[in-house]
Amino acid sequence: xxxxTVYFWLKPELTAAQRADFRKGxxxxxxxxxxxxxxxxxxxxxxxxxIIDDSYSVALTVVVKDVxxxxxxxxxxxxxxxxxxxxxxxxxxxxxxxx
Amino acid sequence: xxxxTVYFWLKPELTAAQRADFRKGxxxxxxxxxxxxxxxxxxxxxxxxxIIDDSYSVALTVVVKDVxxxxxxxxxxxxxxxxxxxxxxxxxxxxxxxx
Numbered sequence: 001x002x003x004x005t006v007y008f009w010l011k012p013e014l015t016a017a018q019r020a021d022f023r024k025g026x027x028x029x030x031x032x033x034x035x036x037x038x039x040x041x042x043x044x045x046x047x048x049x050x051i052i053d054d055s056y057s058v059a060l061t062v063v064v065k066d067v068x069x070x071x072x073x074x075x076x077x078x079x080x081x082x083x084x085x086x087x088x089x090x091x092x093x094x095x096x097x098x099x
Numbered sequence: 100x101x102x103x104t105v106y107f108w109l110k111p112e113l114t115a116a117q118r119a120d121f122r123k124g125x126x127x128x129x130x131x132x133x134x135x136x137x138x139x140x141x142x143x144x145x146x147x148x149x150i151i152d153d154s155y156s157v158a159l160t161v162v163v164k165d166v167x168x169x170x171x172x173x174x175x176x177x178x179x180x181x182x183x184x185x186x187x188x189x190x191x192x193x194x195x196x197x198x
Contacts, residue, residue, distance in 0.1 A: 003138045003160050004145075005104060007195065037136075039102045039162070041197030046103075046169050052194045059197035061102050061160060063138070070145050095151045096106065098140030098158035 001036075002064050002099040004073070009092040010057040019057075022089050025082050026060050032079060034072040037063040056094075070097065100135075101163050101198040103172070108191040109156040118156075121188050124181050125159050131178060133171040136162040155193075169196065 008026075010019060023040065030038040039061040043054035064070050073079055107125075109118065122139065129137040138160040142153035163169050172178055 001138060002143050003140055003158065005160070039100060039197070041102055044101050044169070044196040044198035045166055046196040049194070051192050052196060054196070056195070059102065059195055061104070061197070067144055070143070093150050095148070096155070096158055097143040097145040097151060097153070098138070099143035
C-alpha cells in the first residue's frame with residue numbers, strides 16, 4: 001500500500017468559485033483507476049499545537065497499491081488534466097509518498 | 100472523515116532494534132477504537148522531485164470519523180502509552196489534520 005499525500009497552498013487572490021472548482025478538481029482524481037481510496041480535506045478544527053501545520057489550503061490523501069500504481073496515477077489523463085487546469089492555482093505544493 | 104497524518108523524524112543514533120520497536124509501536128495505534136483506518140510507511144521509491152519531502156523516517160496516516168474521534172484517539176491509553184514510550188525517539192514530528 002502506498003499513501004501519496006499532497007498539501008496545496010492556494011493563491012490568496014483566488015475567488016470562492018475558483019476554490020470550489022479546485023476542490024471539485026481534486027475530488028475528480030478519485031476517478032483514476034489506480035486509486036483505491038481518496039480523501040480530500042481542509043485544516044480540521046483540532047486543538048492547535050505548534051507541531052500541527054494548518055497553513056495549507058487543501059489536503060489530498062491518495063491510496064494506491066504500490067509504486068507502479070502511483071506511476072499510473074501520475075500519467076492518468078484525469079491527473080494530467082487536473083494539473084493542466086489548476087497548476088496556476090497554487091503557490092506551493094508539498095508531497096509525501098509513504099509505502 | 101478526518102485524516103490525521105503524522106511524519107516522524109527519528110534520531111539518527113537509534114539502533115535497528117529501536118527502529119523496529121518504534122514501527123511496531125506506530126502499528127499498535129491501529130488498535131485504538133476511534134481508528135477506522137491506519138497506514139504506516141517509510142519514504143516510497145517514487146521518482147524524486149523537489150516538491151516531494153522524503154526526509155522523514157516514518158509516516159502515519161490515521162482515518163477517524165471527525166474531531167471527536169480525533170480527540171478520543173489522542174487520549175486513548177494506547178496512544179498515551181505510545182507517546183510515553185517513544186517520545187524520546189524522534190527529533191521532529193509534523194502533523195496535518197484534514198477534514
